[in-house]
Amino acid sequence: MISLAGRDIRHAWGKFVFTGVGLGLLIGVTLTMAGVYRGMVDDAKVLLDNSRADLWVVQQDTLGPYAEPSSLPDDLYRGILGMPGVARAANVTYLTMQVGHGDRDVRAMVVGVVPGGPGEPGQPGYLIAGRHITRSHYEAVADAASGLALGDRIRIRRNHYLVVGLTRRMVSSGGDPMVFIPLKDAQEAQFLKDNDAIVQQRRRTAANPAFNRPSVPGLLEAVIASQNTNSSVNAVLVQVRPGESPEEVAAAIRRWKRLEVYTRAQMEEILIGKLIATSARQIGMFLVILAIVSAAIVAFIIYTLTLGKIREIAVLKLLGTRNRTIAGMILQQALALGVLGFVVGKIAATFWAPAFPKYVLLVPGDAARGFVAVVVICVLSSILAIRAALRVDPAEAIGG
Amino acid sequence: MADTRATGIRIEGLRKRYGAGETAVDALRGVDLQVAPGEVVGLIGPSGSGKSTLLKCLGAVIEPSGGRMTLGDEVIYDDGWKIRDLRALRRDKIGFVFQAPYLIPFLDATDNVALLPMLAGVPDREARERAHEVLAALDVDHRARAMPAQLSGGEQQRVSIARALVNRPPVILADEPTAPLDSERALAVIRILEKMAGQYQTAIVVVTHDEKIIPTFERIYHIRDGRTHEEAGEGLRP
Numbered sequence: 204m205i206s207l208a209g210r211d212i213r214h215a216w217g218k219f220v221f222t223g224v225g226l227g228l229l230i231g232v233t234l235t236m237a238g239v240y241r242g243m244v245d246d247a248k249v250l251l252d253n254s255r256a257d258l259w260v261v262q263q264d265t266l267g268p269y270a271e272p273s274s275l276p277d278d279l280y281r282g283i284l285g286m287p288g289v290a291r292a293a294n295v296t297y298l299t300m301q302v303g304h305g306d307r308d309v310r311a312m313v314v315g316v317v318p319g320g321p322g323e324p325g326q327p328g329y330l331i332a333g334r335h336i337t338r339s340h341y342e343a344v345a346d347a348a349s350g351l352a353l354g355d356r357i358r359i360r361r362n363h364y365l366v367v368g369l370t371r372r373m374v375s376s377g378g379d380p381m382v383f384i385p386l387k388d389a390q391e392a393q394f395l396k397d398n399d400a401i402v403q404q405r406r407r408t409a410a411n412p413a414f415n416r417p418s419v420p421g422l423l424e425a426v427i428a429s430q431n432t433n434s435s436v437n438a439v440l441v442q443v444r445p446g447e448s449p450e451e452v453a454a455a456i457r458r459w460k461r462l463e464v465y466t467r468a469q470m471e472e473i474l475i476g477k478l479i480a481t482s483a484r485q486i487g488m489f490l491v492i493l494a495i496v497s498a499a500i501v502a503f504i505i506y507t508l509t510l511g512k513i514r515e516i517a518v519l520k521l522l523g524t525r526n527r528t529i530a531g532m533i534l535q536q537a538l539a540l541g542v543l544g545f546v547v548g549k550i551a552a553t554f555w556a557p558a559f560p561k562y563v564l565l566v567p568g569d570a571a572r573g574f575v576a577v578v579v580i581c582v583l584s585s586i587l588a589i590r591a592a593l594r595v596d597p598a599e600a601i602g603g
Numbered sequence: 604m605a606d607t608r609a610t611g612i613r614i615e616g617l618r619k620r621y622g623a624g625e626t627a628v629d630a631l632r633g634v635d636l637q638v639a640p641g642e643v644v645g646l647i648g649p650s651g652s653g654k655s656t657l658l659k660c661l662g663a664v665i666e667p668s669g670g671r672m673t674l675g676d677e678v679i680y681d682d683g684w685k686i687r688d689l690r691a692l693r694r695d696k697i698g699f700v701f702q703a704p705y706l707i708p709f710l711d712a713t714d715n716v717a718l719l720p721m722l723a724g725v726p727d728r729e730a731r732e733r734a735h736e737v738l739a740a741l742d743v744d745h746r747a748r749a750m751p752a753q754l755s756g757g758e759q760q761r762v763s764i765a766r767a768l769v770n771r772p773p774v775i776l777a778d779e780p781t782a783p784l785d786s787e788r789a790l791a792v793i794r795i796l797e798k799m800a801g802q803y804q805t806a807i808v809v810v811t812h813d814e815k816i817i818p819t820f821e822r823i824y825h826i827r828d829g830r831t832h833e834e835a836g837e838g839l840r841p
């Protein structure tokens with residue numbers, strides 16, 4: 204038995220290919236939307252991986268440092284270092300802001316880290332060029348996605364920094380590339396006031412008799428100095444000793460000071476379950492709408508193709524073709540359209556994914572699920588056309 | 604094979620009523636008609652007389668309401684029977700020729716014809732061989748691989764006749780097969796049908812309005828108000 208569906212497609216291949224490519228672009232967008240979500244999840248995981256921490260110590264009752272603001276004294280890490288089971292602990296600050304470069308600026312997450320070896324928690328991981336930060340001021344390591352190059356001078360608030368190293372896949376959960384600078388500079392940047400404000404504050408402090416006591420020399424200077432330094436960090440990143448359970452160390456730190464301590468698993472839950480949950484629902488909405496639009500297109504096309512063949516269908520029926528054969532022909536055409544669309548969509552998505560500003564991760568599992576969805580949509584949307592075809596009376600071929 | 608078409612078509616007292624109760628229409632009120640194997644008869648009548656209804660009953664598209672109908676060697680309907688499988692009956696016993704060729708546009712000439720044996724379960728190769736044979740008998744085998752759109756009107760009509768013949772049905776029903784043709788071509792179609800009826804021992808009924816071809820039938824059935832009257836025609840051959 205010849206394939207009626209195949210012959211019809213071959214005969215009207217222009218229309219078919221045109222529709223298939225259109226559908227394919229739509230499927231490509233759908234796959235890309237899924238890839239955007241996967242990219243966000245992966246960025247979050249990479250963010251956690253690359254911070255090389257087992258525990259995140261943050262301000263009590265906050266979901267810091269990524270999902271909520273968190274502030275801790277910067278000497279706290281010493282106490283944590285002394286806790287049993289703790290191998291390393293390091294201060295870190297995070298501040299998302301515009302980083303100036305020449306006459307333009309890039310949005311980046313500025314990370315303040317203690318200059319140190321690459322094994323320290325919080326340090327940029329793998330460098331693709333240059334070196335790590337070694338001086339405690341005015342050096343930076345930037346993620347390549349920022350577009351910065353080695354030797355570039357960048358401006359963060361009032362200070363200039365030299366890009367000494369480049370890293371990759373270090374982005375915030377919002378997709379902004381990271382720029383690492385020494386902790387002290389970052390603390391200052393977080394707290395920095397403009398000159399007028401500093402002068403004003405000095406004047407107010409000097410006018411306050413509680414601080415300006417001639418009988419206590421040096422008090423006013425000390426107060427002013429303390430007002431203009433920032434001794435806060437956003438989190439302390441902790442590595443536990445090999446063989447130690449992160450949960451137990453976390454429990455010990457929680458008992459010791461009234462602090463919030465998150466393990467890697469909890470941090471992942473915060474990032475994926477809370478921080479990008481709204482974006483995920485947003486993408487979910489898009490997926491639903493795209494699925495409906497694709498279904499409508501397949502249904503419409505298959506229905507029109509079928510209506511265009513009503514007379515042939517009546518003749519086929521009169522000649523003794525089974526309903527099953529006719530339904531099969533329509534179903535096969537819908538499936539062929541879906542498969543063509545899927546192939547075009549997969550290729551398109553693979554082709555354009557790297558051009559997206561944020562990371563788009565195309566997971567084979569999503570492609571497989573997408574394929575199943577396409578098949579289901581094609582089957583469902585051919586029902587309309589099949590019903591129309593089965594209603595055709597073979598007597599129509601004979602006429603009145 | 605000859606015995607399977609021993610009767611050709613025999614219809615006795617065939618009745619067909621559309622609908623029921625007050626609005627019922629008696630489209631056929633006792634039709635008698637007989638066509639021998641190898642014979643072509645004409646069926647004519649004014650509009651609304653029941654031609655199409657008779658053709659649909661004969662073509663196993665609808666079920667009659669009463670009477671008796673024999674196709675080939677088989678009584679397929681007898682007063683009040685329920686015909687079990689109209690579709691299989693159409694496929695195995697009846698060939699159709701329409702007003703327009705109604706070829707399947709996405710199949711070439713061979714496959715348009717071969718489709719019928721394929722639908723009956725004949726393997727593709729053999730079905731194509733049979734198709735080719737019939738196309739050759741109709742002098743269109745040189746166009747075997749052409750798509751319908753590439754064929755002339757006459758070639759299309761011959762392919763459609765080949766399609767009606769390929770399963771060697773005992774009966775071929777032709778519904779206004781010459782309506783769109785000029786008289787020369789119309790006569791050619793009737794000649795082809797006559798020749799094929801003889802060659803394949805098929806009983807052929809041609810429903811027509813066409814004044815040009817009416818004189819060509821040896822026997823003509825007139826149908827009026829759902830009843831048939833037979834008369835002799837002039838015949839194509841002297």
Ligand SMILES: Nc1ncnc2c1ncn2[C@@H]1O[C@H](COP(=O)(O)OP(=O)(O)O)[C@@H](O)[C@H]1O
Binds near residue numbers: 648652654656
């Ligand atoms: N499906 C139907 N339902 C009801 N009445 C019908 C139907 N088909 C035909 N008729 C009626 O049956 C009669 C015969 O119609 P038809 O067989 O089409 O005649 P013809 O083909 O000779 O014009 C007409 O009165 C017509 O109105």
Ligand SMILES: [Mg+2]
Binds near residue numbers: 602603651654655
């Ligand atoms: Mg009619």
